Amino acid sequence: MxxxxxxxxxxxxxxxxxxxxxxxxxxxxxxxxxxxxxxxxxxxxxxxxxxxxxxxxxxxxxxxxxxLPPVLPIPDTGSLRGDLIALLQLMRTRFDLVGAQTIRGIIADADDELRHVALEITDVFAAEISRSVVQRARDRGEIGPAPVPLLVCSVPVVLLRHELLLADEPTDQRIVEIVDVAGLPLIIDAANAG
Known part of the structure; x- marks a missing residue:
């Protein structure tokens, strides 16, 4: 029965x-x-x-x-540079959990709505850099008081996204390069402007 x-x-x-x-x-x-x-x-x-x-x-x-957990714990390494590197490493880890083939497949099949959702995920990381990482650096006296535009904060995230989707998985050395050559100088310049 x-x-x-x-x-x-x-x-x-x-x-x-x-x-x-x-x-x-x-x-x-x-x-x-x-x-x-x-x-x-x-x-x-x-x-x-x-x-x-x-x-x-x-x-x-x-x-x-x-x-996946909706929010990643934002690293606090004691320096702006360290926080940016650690955050990009967390992004890479999350990407690894999902898998490159899966992410690339979703992007390939995505309609406008889904592409918008994927971009929002990048925006969340950029907003966390803007809100948490930059503010902590400001509190530590590493950067000046000028507002740092979200566009500037999104540069390291967007560069990492490019590497994850279109190139080989970025090494720790590549992440450091993204931070040292693009992310850190832009954020420092913006925060010290004026």
């Missing part, structure tokens, strides 16, 4: 689907994630998936976003 199945709704169903997506991603890689495979693992139907997620990229990004 089989046990009757109960219909899942709302958060319980979403959680099971997202867990199934992560299992598919781990077992098949991004190219192998399909609505059929996810529906089979989540014991649901493809129409349920299509009602909630318009594409594989949306589905996978939602699963990854739910799995």
């Amino acid at each position: 089989s046990t009757p199945t109960t219909r899942r709704h709302g958060d319980a169903l979403r959680a099971e689907i997202l867990h199934a997506v992560l299992d598919e991603l781990r077992d098949q890689g991004y190219p192998g994630v399909t609505y059929d495979g996810v529906a089979r693992r989540a014991h649901t139907s493809k129409p349920v998936l299509y009602r909630r997620w318009r594409s594989r990229a949306h589905l996978v990004l939602d699963a990854l976003t739910a799995e």
